Amino acid sequence: MYISYKGKQIIIIIALIAIGVVIVGFTKPWQRSINVKPGVSDLLDQRKHIVGILPLLEKKKYITPKKEKDRLDILILGIRGDEQEEPEAGAYLTDTIMVLSIDKKTNKIGLISLPRDLYIKMPYIDKKDKINAAYAYSAGSKDSGLAGVKTLVSQITGTYIDHAVLFNFEAFRGLVDTVGGVDISLRVPFEEGLQWGSSSFYLPAGENHLDGEAALYYARSRFSTSDFDRSRRQQEIIFALKDKMVSLGFLINPIKINNMFDMIKQHIRTDIQVWDIKNLIEIASAINKVGSGNISTYVINTDNLVYDTKRNGIYILVPNENSFEGIKRMFKTIIQ
Numbered sequence: 001m002y003i004s005y006k007g008k009q010i011i012i013i014i015a016l017i018a019i020g021v022v023i024v025g026f027t028k029p030w031q032r033s034i035n036v037k038p039g040v041s042d043l044l045d046q047r048k049h050i051v052g053i054l055p056l057l058e059k060k061k062y063i064t065p066k067k068e069k070d071r072l073d074i075l076i077l078g079i080r081g082d083e084q085e086e087p088e089a090g091a092y093l094t095d096t097i098m099v100l101s102i103d104k105k106t107n108k109i110g111l112i113s114l115p116r117d118l119y120i121k122m123p124y125i126d127k128k129d130k131i132n133a134a135y136a137y138s139a140g141s142k143d144s145g146l147a148g149v150k151t152l153v154s155q156i157t158g159t160y161i162d163h164a165v166l167f168n169f170e171a172f173r174g175l176v177d178t179v180g181g182v183d184i185s186l187r188v189p190f191e192e193g194l195q196w197g198s199s200s201f202y203l204p205a206g207e208n209h210l211d212g213e214a215a216l217y218y219a220r221s222r223f224s225t226s227d228f229d230r231s232r233r234q235q236e237i238i239f240a241l242k243d244k245m246v247s248l249g250f251l252i253n254p255i256k257i258n259n260m261f262d263m264i265k266q267h268i269r270t271d272i273q274v275w276d277i278k279n280l281i282e283i284a285s286a287i288n289k290v291g292s293g294n295i296s297t298y299v300i301n302t303d304n305l306v307y308d309t310k311r312n313g314i315y316i317l318v319p320n321e322n323s324f325e326g327i328k329r330m331f332k333t334i335i336q
Contacts, residue, residue: 061324062121062155067162071335074100075153075164077135078172092136095220096234099157103335110296110334111238112157113231115306119316120156123148130316131156135166146271158328164271171267172219173212175241178260179248181211182240184218192221215241228301235297296334305330 078096094116101110116132123138123145131152138148146164154161176182186205193200201217203210210218219237222230250256302308305326306317320326 062152064151064154065158065160067160070103070105071159072102072104072163073159073161074102075150075161076100077149077164077166079135079166079168092139093132094135095132097131097153098231098234099153099159099161099331101159101331101335106335108296108335110298111235112297112331112334113235113299114153114156115227115231115300115317117227117308117315117317118156118300118306119311119318120152123152146269150271156324156327157331158324159331166269168267169216169220171263173216174263174267175212175260176210176215176237177212178256178263179241179244179250181209182215182237182244184208184210184236184240190218190221192217192224194223195221226301228299228303231299231301235299239295298330298334300327300330 076096076098077094079092079094097114097116099110099112099114101112102108114131116130118131119128120131120134121127122129123134125137129137134149134152135145139145146166150161150164185207186203189205190203191200192202195201201214201221203214203218215237219234220230221233250260300306302317306319308315308317310316
């Protein structure tokens with residue numbers, strides 16, 4: 001399918017604001033660009049120690065909200081995607097779960113990170129597990145998993161999720177390398193000595209220039225800190241990537257746009273359709289004019305809306321007062 005330069009430009013603009021992930025796409029062929037073979041039954045067998053039958057009364061908490069005319073919400077899911085190398089390590093679990101919220105009247109923008117350990121009902125079945133398993137549970141369904149996760153996140157947040165984008169980390173790494181790396185400033189050194197095998201990943205305090213591999217390490221490291229800090233670092237890389245691409249004039253260079261588009265399209269899946277383009281062009285143009293400092297960011301963690309506990313010896317996060325009301329209030333007000 002031929003995609004015009006303008007169409008590719010809009011795709012890249014939206015990609016900037018969401019870790020190079022929120023891609024304006026078409027059902028075919030892009031929606032099948034990631035060769036996902038979930039093996040859902042295997043995953044269920046491996047995780048029986050954590051899941052439990054969902055009480056009937058709890059179903060009342062999972063109510064899908066109505067679509068809002070003046071608001072657009074895009075779910076961003078990041079998977080490792082290297083299942084051929086490490087199938088047992090959970091290649092279909094989502095390490096990145098974010099919602100990009102946009103007020104179409106005021107152009108106010110919010111970027112909210114959901115914790116991967118949030119313990120909730122899974123799509124289509126009456127069992128509970130961590131939210132990062134939701135895509136793996138539903139990936140074998142006819143909607144390729146996106147619709148089920150969209151509905152689930154809509155119910156948790158009280159905000160209708162309009163679109164979803166799934167990416168693997170090759171897209172992220174490729175975007176960073178395409179712009180020549182990104183720059184971040186650290187107040188204290190950062191070190192991950194546990195997650196990456198025998199090698200230790202280290203960044204000194206001060207200015208650091210990261211290539212795609214280093215940016216991926218920085219954004220994914222969690223053993224030496226926490227999932228909450230990882231979410232913050234993912235947002236930090238998002239804005240560094242956006243600022244770098246804008247400063248280099250990528251958005252007005254047809255050759256760069258084409259090259260970047262060709263690289264991205266191999267590593268994403270989205271349910272955005274061709275008839276959504278007109279609306280998204282207007283929104284993407286507004287996003288591109290907004291500075292990073294004018295975007296409201298929020299990381300759901302144990303300091304605000306959830307608390308940690310264990311279920312059958314497994315670490316999980318539960319919403320405060322065992323209710324999604326606090327999360328729903330935050331989503332309602334973040335772009336007001």
